[in-house]
Amino acid sequence: MGETRRRATVVLGTAALVAPLTLALGAGPAQAASCTTQTGPYQKQVEKFLGRPVDGRQSATDCKAIQAFQTKHGITPAIGYAGPVTWGVMDLMNKQKAVGKNPNKAGACPVDKGRIACVNLTLQLSWIQDGKKLVHGPVPVRTGKNGYETRTGLKKVYWRNIDHVSTLYNVPMPYSQFFDGGQAFHSVGVSMWNPPGSHGCVNMTRTDAKKYWSLLKTGDDVYVYGRKPGT
Structure with a gap:
C-alpha cells in the first residue's frame, strides 16, 4: 500500500x-x-x-x-x-515593550534633521520622528545577523522600489527603500524575532513596511545605531 x-x-x-x-x-x-x-x-x-x-x-x-x-x-x-x-x-x-512610546528617550537619534527614520540595533526597534515628535512606531525590526551586520551611521533614502526583487537571489523585497548600498527597509514574511537575522536589510512586517513607504521619500535621513545582540 x-x-x-x-x-x-x-x-x-x-x-x-x-x-x-x-x-x-x-x-x-x-x-x-x-x-x-x-x-x-x-x-x-x-x-x-x-x-x-x-x-x-x-x-x-x-x-x-x-x-x-x-x-x-x-x-x-x-x-x-x-x-x-x-x-x-x-x-x-x-x-522592546518597556520602551513604550518614547523610543528616543536617550536622544541617540538626531532631532535636528526634520523627518528621519531611526533604527536602534540594540533593541531591534525602528521609528520615524520629525524633530522631537514621534511620527510612527516604534516597531520591531529584524536586522543583519553576525557577519552581515546592518551598517551604522547617518544615511539617506536614495532609491525606492515597491515591487523590488533581488537581482542576485530572485527574492521578493516588497516596499524596498534603500539607504546604504544593498541595505534597505523592506517587508518579509517571517517573524521579526526569527533568529539569527537578515543579511543586512532592516526587515519589517508588511503593515509597517507599507507605512514607512507612505511616510518616507527619497532624500529622507536614516540613522542606524547600536549593536544587535549576538553580532
Whole structure:
C-alpha cells in the first residue's frame, strides 16, 4: 500500500540580497518535533514570560507552550527547550515593550534633521520622528545577523522600489527603500524575532513596511545605531 505524502514549501525573503529560506512543513501533528522532557537553563524565566506556573521544572504543558512559541518565531529546534536562544528572544521582547512610546528617550537619534527614520540595533526597534515628535512606531525590526551586520551611521533614502526583487537571489523585497548600498527597509514574511537575522536589510512586517513607504521619500535621513545582540 503506497504511502501518501504531502509537503509544502514556503520560500521567504529574509533580507536584502539574501538567498531564499526554504522550510519543509509537515503534513500534520504526527510529523511535529517531539517535546523534550529536559528542564532548560532559563526554565523559570520562560515560564514567567508565557504565563505558566513558575516552578523551574519542565512539564508536558510547559513544553507545548514553549514549542508553540518557538514554532511561531522560527526558533529551531522547536522541541520546547528553555534555552538561551528562546529566552534571548523573549528578553528582547520584554525590553522592546518597556520602551513604550518614547523610543528616543536617550536622544541617540538626531532631532535636528526634520523627518528621519531611526533604527536602534540594540533593541531591534525602528521609528520615524520629525524633530522631537514621534511620527510612527516604534516597531520591531529584524536586522543583519553576525557577519552581515546592518551598517551604522547617518544615511539617506536614495532609491525606492515597491515591487523590488533581488537581482542576485530572485527574492521578493516588497516596499524596498534603500539607504546604504544593498541595505534597505523592506517587508518579509517571517517573524521579526526569527533568529539569527537578515543579511543586512532592516526587515519589517508588511503593515509597517507599507507605512514607512507612505511616510518616507527619497532624500529622507536614516540613522542606524547600536549593536544587535549576538553580532
